[in-house]
Structure formats: C-alpha cells, structure tokens
Amino acid sequence: MHRGCATVRKRDAQQERAERTVDAPQQHEITPWERVQRARHPNRPRTLDYVRAMTDDFVEMHGDRRFGDDLALVAGVASFNGQTVVVIGHQKGQDTRENVRRNFGMPHPEGYRKALRMFEHAEQFGFPVLCFIDTPGANPNKDSEERGQANAIAENILKMAGLKTPIVACVIGEGGSGGALAIGVADRLLMMENAIYSVASPEASASILWRDSAKAPDAAKAMRITARDLVELGIADDIVPEPAEGAHTDNVATIANVRQYLQKHLDELRKLDTDTLLAQRYNKYRTIGRYQEKTQSIFQHEHTEPYHNGNTNN
Numbered sequence: 001m002h003r004g005c006a007t008v009r010k011r012d013a014q015q016e017r018a019e020r021t022v023d024a025p026q027q028h029e030i031t032p033w034e035r036v037q038r039a040r041h042p043n044r045p046r047t048l049d050y051v052r053a054m055t056d057d058f059v060e061m062h063g064d065r066r067f068g069d070d071l072a073l074v075a076g077v078a079s080f081n082g083q084t085v086v087v088i089g090h091q092k093g094q095d096t097r098e099n100v101r102r103n104f105g106m107p108h109p110e111g112y113r114k115a116l117r118m119f120e121h122a123e124q125f126g127f128p129v130l131c132f133i134d135t136p137g138a139n140p141n142k143d144s145e146e147r148g149q150a151n152a153i154a155e156n157i158l159k160m161a162g163l164k165t166p167i168v169a170c171v172i173g174e175g176g177s178g179g180a181l182a183i184g185v186a187d188r189l190l191m192m193e194n195a196i197y198s199v200a201s202p203e204a205s206a207s208i209l210w211r212d213s214a215k216a217p218d219a220a221k222a223m224r225i226t227a228r229d230l231v232e233l234g235i236a237d238d239i240v241p242e243p244a245e246g247a248h249t250d251n252v253a254t255i256a257n258v259r260q261y262l263q264k265h266l267d268e269l270r271k272l273d274t275d276t277l278l279a280q281r282y283n284k285y286r287t288i289g290r291y292q293e294k295t296q297s298i299f300q301h302e303h304t305e306p307y308h309n310g311n312t313n314n
Contacts, residue, residue: 036196039192046091046092053255058087059076061077068110072106073089077127085129086121090133091134107135107179109144113152122165123164129165131169131184133170135176137179164274172195188238193247205222240258
C-alpha cells in the first residue's frame with residue numbers, strides 16, 4: 001500500500017508540473033536548426049530516465065544470444081500503469097564518459113538483435129511494445145558491418161511490420177536514419193516537440209548538397225525534419241509538447257507528458273483486434289510518400305472527352 005500511494009503521488013506531481021510549464025508562450029518561432037540543438041541537448045531525458053520514472057518493476061534484459069550485449073540500446077519488461085509492456089530504446093549518455101560507454105547512442109548489430117529478442121518475447125506473451133528513439137544513427141564502423149548491421153536492421157523492420165501486438169514509438173531526441181527505423185516501425189509514431197527524424201544529419205546533408213557543413217541550418221529547414229513537418233507529411237502521428245525552453249529544462253514535466261501520450265495511444269490500439277491492428281499498420285506505411293499533383297487531375301479531366309480519329313462519320 002505504501003508503495004502504491006507513493007507511485008500515485010509521484011504521478012500526480014508530474015502531471016501538475018507539466019500543466020504549469022508546457023503551455024507557457026514561446027517568445028519567438030523556433031527554427032528547425034534550433035530544434036536540432038534542443039534535440040541533441042545533453043541534459044534531455046534519456047530512455048532510462050523515462051522508463052524509471054514512468055514504469056514499475058523494470059527488468060532489463062541483456063545480450064543478443066549470438067555475440068554480446070550492447071549498452072547503446074536498452075530493453076526489458078516493465079509495468080506501465082498496471083499493464084505489462086516490453087520497453088526498448090536507444091540510450092545516450094549525459095556526460096562524455098557515459099557517452100563513450102553507450103557509444104553515443106549508436107547501436108551495434110547485437111543491440112538490434114537484442115531488440116529482436118524482445119519483439120519476439122512481446123509477441124509470444126501478448127505484451128504491448130513501447131519504443132524510445134534517440135540516436136544519430138546505427139554504428140557504421142567496420143566491425144558492425146562485418147557482424148551484419150544492415151541485416152540486423154532489416155530483420156527488425158520486417159519483424160515489426162508483422163508483430164501481432166501493439167507498438168507505440170516516441171522520438172525523444174534524434175531519429176537518425178535506419179538506426180532509428182530499426183525500432184520505429186510502430187502503429188503510432190509520436191515525436192517530442194523538439195525532436196527530429198531524418199535520413200541523414202543536417203551537417204551530412206549540407207556537405208552532400210552544398211559541400212559545406214556550415215550550411216547545416218539551411219539543410220535542417222529544407223529537409224523538413226521537425227515534428228510538425230513529419231505530422232504534416234503523414235509520417236508521425238502526434239506531437240508530445242515540451243516545456244517552453246525545451247525538455248532539458250524540466251524533466252518532470254516532460255516525462256509526465258510522454259506518459260500521458262503513450263497511454264492515450266496505447267489505449268486506442270488495445271481496442272483493436274489483431275487483424276485490424278496489422279491492416280492499419282500496413283496501410284500506414286504503404287501510404288507514406290504517396291501524393292497526387294493537381295496537374296495530374298487536370299490532365300485526366302482534359303482527356304475524358306471521347307476519342308475521335310478524324311472521321312466525322314464515326
């Protein structure tokens with residue numbers, strides 16, 4: 001009883017603080033490059049910060065049963081608001097020493113295969129999956145390539161596409177390329193207000209497009225990598241608000257908001273039967289990138305008149 005009361009008080013305090021801070025007015029429109037800086041801020045809450053604050057009885061799992069453990073990706077089982085869930089997320093450090101230990105949140109193949117283990121565990125027992133995305137990308141070094149980095153990412157994408165249990169993912173910082181996608185094929189993709197999601201970093205894109213990494217702010221704008229952009233493009237499903245100056249200024253309020261949004265979307269998904277869940281997930285990803293230009297409809301209208309071959313007797 002004492003533990004339960006303490007948990008309730010903790011949740012109430014988090015929610016109250018979130019309501020006080022998140023709706024504070026912005027003094028100016030935040031640029032995409034400023035959001036990139038906020039997404040990378042070293043004091044932003046990390047995956048384990050969310051897990052420890054939002055869940056009870058978290059048991060972390062280690063190793064991929066093939067090569068070893070990877071500290072850049074954490075995974076385990078926990079109780080989230082009374083529901084057993086599988087939790088998977090990238091884990092950055094908050095200082096140089098921890099970042100080196102966590103490989104700056106860039107998983108090796110064994111990290112993604114550890115995640116695959118947990119996806120299979122979730123499906124076997126019917127546990128929903130919560131994923132926290134925060135990585136500049138998968139580890140690209142020679143050792144990772146030799147151990148099958150591309151294959152590990154591809155296997156995860158394939159598994160998540162057909163996983164017979166609800167998946168909710170939240171981009172809590174950086175969502176970099178295939179390293180993010182490997183745990184991001186979810187029924188609902190949420191993004192923190194200052195999170196980013198892209199195929200390459202703005203610096204890398206600027207170097208490719210203009211041969212000048214100093215033009216990263218221009219690339220950040222052109223690439224449409226912000227939460228608002230991705231919702232408009234139909235890639236992300238919802239935006240989790242942050243305190244006015246960013247998540248790093250108030251971890252308690254930030255975590256309370258993430259808890260609320262995760263629970264909201266999880267409740268909606270749990271109402272669906274498995275066939276409907278999988279059909280909606282399939283349609284979500286099949287329609288990403290689909291568009292129709294207005295000129296096409298005009299073209300079609302102009303060619304709806306009956307065809308004449310020039311013979312007026314026909």
